[in-house]
Amino acid sequence: DAGITQSPRHKVTETGTPVTLRCHQTENHRYMYWYRQDPGHGLRLIHYSYGVKDTDKGEVSDGYSVSRSKTEDFLLTLESATSSQTSVYFCATNRDTGQPQHFGDGTRLSIL
Amino acid sequence: GENVEQHPSTLSVQEGDSAVIKCTYSDSASNYFPWYKQELGKRPQLIIDIRSNVGEKKDQRIAVTLNKTAKHFSLHITETQPEDSAVYFCAATSNSGYALNFGKGTSLLVTP
Numbered sequence: 001d002a003g004i005t006q007s008p009r010h011k012v013t014e015t016g017t018p019v020t021l022r023c024h025q026t027e028n029h030r031y032m033y034w035y036r037q038d039p040g041h042g043l044r045l046i047h048y049s050y051g052v053k054d055t056d057k058g059e060v061s062d063g064y065s066v067s068r069s070k071t072e073d074f075l076l077t078l079e080s081a082t083s084s085q086t087s088v089y090f091c092a093t094n095r096d097t098g099q100p101q102h103f104g105d106g107t108r109l110s111i112l
Numbered sequence: 113g114e115n116v117e118q119h120p121s122t123l124s125v126q127e128g129d130s131a132v133i134k135c136t137y138s139d140s141a142s143n144y145f146p147w148y149k150q151e152l153g154k155r156p157q158l159i160i161d162i163r164s165n166v167g168e169k170k171d172q173r174i175a176v177t178l179n180k181t182a183k184h185f186s187l188h189i190t191e192t193q194p195e196d197s198a199v200y201f202c203a204a205t206s207n208s209g210y211a212l213n214f215g216k217g218t219s220l221l222v223t224p
Contacts, residue, residue, distance in 0.1 A: 033211060042118075042201060042216040043156070050210055058211060090155065097209050098144040103155040108131070 004028050004104035006091050013108045019078040021107050023091030025071075031094050032074040033101065034058075034066065036087040043090065049074055081111045118215025126223055131192050133218045135202035136184040142204040145178060145185050146212070150199045159200075160187070165167050192222045 003026035013019055023032060034046040045058030047066040055066050063085060065077045078085055088108050092101040117136045125131050131178045139147075162169045162185065169176050173192075178185040179204035185204075189196055199219050203212040 031210060035214075040216065043212075043214040045206075045211045045213075048208075048211050056208070056210075059213075071143075098205065100146060100158045100161060102158070102210060105155050 004091060004093055004102060006089075006104040006107050009105065012112065013081055014112055016080050019081050019109065019111075021076045021089055021091075021109070023074045023076070023093075023104060023107070025091075025093045027076075027093065027095075028071060029093040029095050030071075031063045031097065032068065033092045034064075034076045035092065036060065036085075037089045037090060037106075038087050046076065046089075083111050085109065086095060086111045101103055116202060116213045116215045118202050118218060120218060121216065122219045122221075124221045124223065125192050127194060128190060129192055131189045131196070131220055131222075132219075133187045133200055133202070134184060135186070135204075135215050136182075136211070137204040138183065139204065139207050139213075140183065141207060141209075144205045145176070146203050147176060147187050148201045148203070150201065150217075152198075156201060189220075192220075194222050194224055196220060197222045 005024045007022045033048040035043040037043050044060045046064050049055045049068040067075045088106050090106045091104040094101045115138050143164040148156035149159045151157045156197045160174050162178050173190045175188040199217045201217050202215045
């Protein structure tokens with residue numbers, strides 16, 4: 001969907017380790033987003049990007065950082081993973097604000 | 113962040129019946145309202161969307177209505193089928209204008 005690839009698809013790691021998730025898109029969409037999905041909470045926005053090197057915080061940004069050095073890639077980094085960051089992470093993109101967001105297949109991250 | 117409330121959290125209907133899911137939003141500036149369907153273990157997929165200048169939109173068995181004055185919008189599925197069973201999410205554009213605020217989801221079960 002919209003040529004969005006997330007990697008890795010699954011990851012298990014230990015508390016305190018750094019983790020980087022990658023979102024790669026081939027649609028040349030300007031806007032990219034990272035969400036986390038947890039039972040009972042739906043989808044919550046972590047960070048988003050409105051262009052290369054242009055990012056901003058979402059609702060649940062504490063403990064996360066992002067980078068976007070080129071249009072097609074949006075990286076999400078957990079500097080020191082905690083068990084509360086165990087979740088399914090989705091990347092989404094759209095061409096412009098008010099346009100449909102399309103999602104990647106998600107990354108299931110478990111922090112032990 | 114802005115709130116999107118979604119009801120009910122679970123809904124069970126018999127095949128052939130109609131299903132209605134309702135959402136309310138708080139930001140009067142919200143102008144785009146998509147609905148997503150998510151099957152177990154899959155990514156959210158856009159099924160229909162509506163903009164603030166339109167009151168109703170239909171696509172085969174699916175329709176969405178929007179009442180901007182009351183700040184609520186609804187998803188209507190007619191002639192439900194077992195393959196309609198999934199979690200449905202409503203969303204509304206946030207005050208940033210870029211991202212979406214999601215409801216917590218409705219788990220729809222269609223029994224044969």
